[in-house]
Structure formats: C-alpha cells, structure tokens
Amino acid sequence: MRADAQRNRERLIEVAHQVFKERGLDAPLDEVARRAGVGPGTLYRHFPTREALHEAIFSSWIEEVRSHVDKAMLTEGGSREKLLAWFEEYVALLTRNHGAAAKITASLGCQDSPLRTKCQAYADANERVLEAMADDGALREGVDNLDVCRLLGGVATMADQSSLDAHAVRPMLDVIANGVLRS
C-alpha cells in the first residue's frame, strides 16, 4: 500500500471514531471525509460500506470484552454478584457508541455480517461466564447463551435510545439475573 493511502486510511478511522462517538453510527459519511481532508471517493475506496467502517472502529472490541469479563469475574461475592458485574460492564461497553447495541446484537444471528467477529467475542465471553455459573451449580437448566446475549442486547438497545444511565439499567439486569440463576 502506498504511503499516502496508508495515512489516509488511518486518518479516516481516527476521524470516524470521533464522529461516530459524537453523532452516532448513522452520522453522515460526508463529515468523516471532510474532517479527514479527503474526497468522498477516497472514503469509499477504503471502506466500501458503512458497516466496513464500523468494523474498523470496533477493532479493539475483542480485547476490551476480554478485559471486562476478566475484571467482572474477579468481583467479590457469589455467582450472582459476578454475573451482575459482567452484565453491567457489558451494557456499558455496548452503549458507548450510539446505535452500536442494536447493530452488534443484530449480527449475532447472521453469519455474513462484517461485525461477526465482534459479536462472537461477546457471545464467547458471555458463555464463559455462564459456564462458570453452571460449574457452581448456580445456573438454571435450559438457559441458552444466545438468548441471554439477545436479552442483554435488548436492554442495551433500550438504554441507548432512551439515554438510560447505569442506575436505571440495573433493575432490568436484576430481573435477567433472577431468570437465569437458581433462586
């Protein structure tokens, strides 16, 4: 790759990160190109679709999810406290960008989404936590990982579009925790 192309690509990702954080994942791509000082054609050359750009934005996703799940598993207390700590971390992570919760959770089902690796990282992390719960004998039978991921994705999506803070989200996570754990 030519040196100027390399620079443009990096600059686009950097600017897009900023713009998407400010105005949400549906922000005008014009603005990304303009602020990066390139023509719209250059943006499209590097990222043919909006999703391709989203994918680049979330590149640190996998490591972030891993570190958050590790942190949550070290929470003081029993299964319930660990599970809720993870749920809270996750919703916080997913609501960091406007529109991300819905898009990432939607790609849980379909194999061909560019966000596939991102949501898979989340699903894997959640499975780790659920398995730890199961090892403690704390998990109800018949609880499916994908269903829990979608429930949390739903909560995060609602929090995203109603601008709910952690305090408002917590009771919903309590209900899910109650539904997932033996009483």
Next chain:
Amino acid sequence: MRADAQRNRERLIEVAHQVFKERGLDAPLDEVARRAGVGPGTLYRHFPTREALHEAIFSSWIEEVRSHVDKAMLTEGGSREKLLAWFEEYVALLTRNHGAAAKITASLGCQDSPLRTKCQAYADANERVLEAMADDGALREGVDNLDVCRLLGGVATMADQSSLDAHAVRPMLDVIANGVLRS
C-alpha cells in the same frame, strides 16, 4: 373540514398503513403521497411529522392491547402461564410493523412523544397483569412495571431486527418470567 380534505386524510392513513407494513416505519413518505395520489405538500399538511403519521396508523392500538390482555388473562393454568401468554401476545403485537417495537418502547420514558398514548396503553395493560400476579402472591418484590415494559420492548426490538419467530422468542420470555415471578 372540506370534503376533499377529509377524503385525502383517510386515504393517506389507509395507504400509509399498507406502505409501512410492506417497507417498515422508515419507508419513504414520497411513496405514501404518490400511491395516495396527492402531492407531497398535502401529506405534510395533514401530518407535519413522520411521527404524526405513525400515531394515526396505530390508532387502533389501545383497543388491540386491551383485547389481547383480556385474552391472555383467560389462559388456562396458573400465574406463570397467564404471564407468558401475555408476553407472547405483546411481542407479537409489537413486531407487527418493522421498527415499531423500538419507537413505541422509546416513547415510554418521554412525556411529549406523539406515541405517548400508545405506549401508555401498553404500560397500563402490563401493570394490570403484574398486579394480578401480585394478588396471587406470585410476583417477586421490587419488580417495576416500567422495567418489565422495557425488557419486553428490548426482546421485541431484537426479534424485529433479527426476524425471530415466536418459537425463538419464547425462551427469552421464559427468562423474564422466571426473573419476575417467585420461583
């Protein structure tokens, strides 16, 4: 109101119902006007915002919610069966139009949304069901109506955008039911 205005208004609602069912609540308004045989200005005169048109589309909402909650409360079995019957009815109702689940649930919080009466009807219906559960001593303490509404709205939104059928939705509703009822 002049006779032709009356006719245009009715025709717009009828056509919009059709178009929104086919292409989702974000369908081009152009098409609504075109198919109704009126100029775009006429559409804007009757419905100044897209939300105003949505509001007209969901005019039968309140009665529908009422009839569904009545139906669900007549389900054979205990509290759990009734609750799940209601949850299923509601998600089905909310996913009837693409994009409706997210929009209606988002307006749960804000007082000034045109969809206010619609989501209020749902929240009231859900409260009726939860109170019936509480009267049977089946409800956990500290379960809040708004939280349950948002949880169900989240499930419906996920089902909407991942095209999940009732069969795929059911296990998520089971988790919520477990979380809401005493074990």
Next chain:
DNA sequence: ACCTGAACACCGTTCAAGT
C-alpha cells in the same frame, strides 16, 4: 495506484401559484 470533486440519485421539506 490512488485521489479529487463534479455529478447523479434519492428523499425530506417548503412555498408560491393555483383552484
């Protein structure tokens, strides 16, 4: 090989001109 920016398409919204 890559970039630019004009050009086109699509759709939301307004408003002067009509009836």
Next chain:
DNA sequence: ACCTGAACACCGTTCAAGT
C-alpha cells in the same frame, strides 16, 4: 381552505479526470 408540484437541501454513491 386546500391542493399541486417545482424547488431546495442533504446525503449517499459513482466515475471520469487528474497526479
């Protein structure tokens, strides 16, 4: 009082012309 449709704005997307 209401309708029409041209007109403008905004944004996504493409592509011929440049370097």
